[in-house]
Amino acid sequence: MNLPRCFLRVAAVIAVLAGFSLPAHATINYTISLARPDQHRFHVRMAIPGATGNLEVQMAAWDALYQIRDFAARVIGLHAEDAAGPVVVEKVDKETWKIKAAGTVTVEYDTEWNDPGPFASQLDREHAFINFAMVLLYLPERHREDVRVRFLDVPEGWRIAVELQPDSADASGQTIAASSFDALADAPAELGIFDDFSFNAGGRTLRVVVRGKGWNRADITDALTRIANYETSLMGGPPDKEYMFLFDIGFGWGGGMEHSDCAAISIATAAQLPDTSAHEFFHQWNVKRLRPRSLEPVDRTREMWTRALWFAEGVTNTYAHYTLVRTGLFSPRQFYDALAEEYGEVEARPAHLWMSAEEASLNAWFEKYPLYNEPDFSVSYYNKGDVIGVALDIVLREASNNRVSLDDVMRQMYDDFAKKGRFYNDSADIRATAEALLRRAGVPAASTDLGSFFAQYVSGAKEIPFADILSEAGLELQTIEGGGIPVYRIVETSHPTDLQLGIRNGLLLGRTSQP
Numbered sequence: 001m002n003l004p005r006c007f008l009r010v011a012a013v014i015a016v017l018a019g020f021s022l023p024a025h026a027t028i029n030y031t032i033s034l035a036r037p038d039q040h041r042f043h044v045r046m047a048i049p050g051a052t053g054n055l056e057v058q059m060a061a062w063d064a065l066y067q068i069r070d071f072a073a074r075v076i077g078l079h080a081e082d083a084a085g086p087v088v089v090e091k092v093d094k095e096t097w098k099i100k101a102a103g104t105v106t107v108e109y110d111t112e113w114n115d116p117g118p119f120a121s122q123l124d125r126e127h128a129f130i131n132f133a134m135v136l137l138y139l140p141e142r143h144r145e146d147v148r149v150r151f152l153d154v155p156e157g158w159r160i161a162v163e164l165q166p167d168s169a170d171a172s173g174q175t176i177a178a179s180s181f182d183a184l185a186d187a188p189a190e191l192g193i194f195d196d197f198s199f200n201a202g203g204r205t206l207r208v209v210v211r212g213k214g215w216n217r218a219d220i221t222d223a224l225t226r227i228a229n230y231e232t233s234l235m236g237g238p239p240d241k242e243y244m245f246l247f248d249i250g251f252g253w254g255g256g257m258e259h260s261d262c263a264a265i266s267i268a269t270a271a272q273l274p275d276t277s278a279h280e281f282f283h284q285w286n287v288k289r290l291r292p293r294s295l296e297p298v299d300r301t302r303e304m305w306t307r308a309l310w311f312a313e314g315v316t317n318t319y320a321h322y323t324l325v326r327t328g329l330f331s332p333r334q335f336y337d338a339l340a341e342e343y344g345e346v347e348a349r350p351a352h353l354w355m356s357a358e359e360a361s362l363n364a365w366f367e368k369y370p371l372y373n374e375p376d377f378s379v380s381y382y383n384k385g386d387v388i389g390v391a392l393d394i395v396l397r398e399a400s401n402n403r404v405s406l407d408d409v410m411r412q413m414y415d416d417f418a419k420k421g422r423f424y425n426d427s428a429d430i431r432a433t434a435e436a437l438l439r440r441a442g443v444p445a446a447s448t449d450l451g452s453f454f455a456q457y458v459s460g461a462k463e464i465p466f467a468d469i470l471s472e473a474g475l476e477l478q479t480i481e482g483g484g485i486p487v488y489r490i491v492e493t494s495h496p497t498d499l500q501l502g503i504r505n506g507l508l509l510g511r512t513s514q515p
């Protein structure tokens with residue numbers, strides 16, 4: 001994800017609903033009525049077949065953000081019935097209800113959402129945006145069963161954009177289907193009036209849905225084509241057949257939220273589109289498929305403690321900036337300025353002297369508390385992880401005479417874990433992968449041990465000697481303001497050695513000295 005800067009910094013199927021077929025036994029049927037936009041209330045009806053006695057239904061406590069937000073608190077008037085009439089519903093904890101019923105059980109409730117942005121849901125007269133795990137109950141014991149969602153009372157002229165299969169059995173075009181509740185929760189839906197177009201890039205179809213103004217199709221197509229071509233080639237091919245971008249432009253900076261085959265992105269101006277898109281698109285690999293074991297299996301009722309967000313989010317930031325400079329969307333100057341800004345954000349927070357990147361990852365769940373976001377209390381795993389990513393890249397290139405890079409680590413981890421259906425063990429497997437690549441490249445044993453790098457800068461909170469590390473890439477870290485909060489600037493040194501020049505070009509162009 002990509003959180004709003006004020007939070008982080010110091011401080012389709014475009015429902016061209018036709019042509020797909022469904023599994024024969026979609027089991028759990030939801031309807032979502034949009035009839036009450038002024039009250040911002042979705043009315044949900046959930047039909048569950050095959051009940052035999054006790055049935056447990058649950059509302060997620062978290063989704064999208066790593067924050068407990070207790071969506072059950074928004075539920076109004078939940079009741080249920082089976083063929084014999086109303087049945088007893090017992091609330092057993094803050095997000096779980098028990099229902100005694102047989103046969104097909106119908107559960108109904110309202111839930112209120114008027115929160116803009118990709119991390120929330122909203123129903124108003126302009127549109128509806130739905131992250132399904134925030135709105136729909138699920139069955140903890142049956143979350144892998146097929147689901148179908150039919151939208152009711154959709155205003156005239158609205159269309160549906162969602163990266164899911166439409167239900168061809170519904171000629172109205174207002175029903176979508178997913179192979180499981182988990183798949184449904186990974187594909188937010190936009191309903192309303194929007195522009196849309198598609199094109200091929202990175203070996204597949206990219207679908208673009210835009211709500212808002214101040215953008216043009218040629219610029220978006222150019223930026224996304226460059227991003228998709230570069231990141232797909234870097235990671236060895238597209239992970240799936242289609243990808244959808246859902247953009248809100250001009251409604252304020254709301255951030256971006258990654259999903260396996262789509263991203264929901266809310267930006268204040270179209271100028272923010274390349275950076276945010278490069279970040280979210282890279283998440284298809286890093287975090288959605290190359291995934292830490294600590295985030296699996298997903299438990300929607302409680303915090304999931306992971307030390308890996310410095311890599312999942314911070315190194316995704318590293319790659320967003322690498323992608324921009326390597327595709328010409330950033331000049332080298334813009335790349336250096338962005339990196340200096342990330343470093344400055346780390347340094348400006350007193351907490352960087354005692355909070356490690358791993359600890360910041362574990363503490364992600366505190367980000368809902370304003371005090372925690374104060375500079376004395378936390379560092380951001382986005383900023384610190386971004387800096388660690390570049391630092392690790394330079395250290396690997398320097399140790400291997402520019403034959404091993406962070407690009408190799410990303411590809412190797414993707415091959416070793418994602419492609420084999422395995423999850424990685426947080427920082428330990430990142431370190432092990434990088435060390436194995438150094439050994440394989442013939443680097444002397446004394447230089448293949450990354451233990452102290454990880455102990456000091458990843459699991460420890462030792463000051464990253466960033467000026468020294470950058471100098472290995474022929475770059476100088478300058479402090480351009482004394483007093484108050486220091487501001488940093490990165491400049492190219494004028495007489496780099498061949499190796500320093502090779503490393504610098506490697507960062508900017510994505511090359512190692514290997515053919």
Ligand SMILES: [Zn+2]
Binds near residue numbers: 001279312
């Ligand atoms: Zn992210």
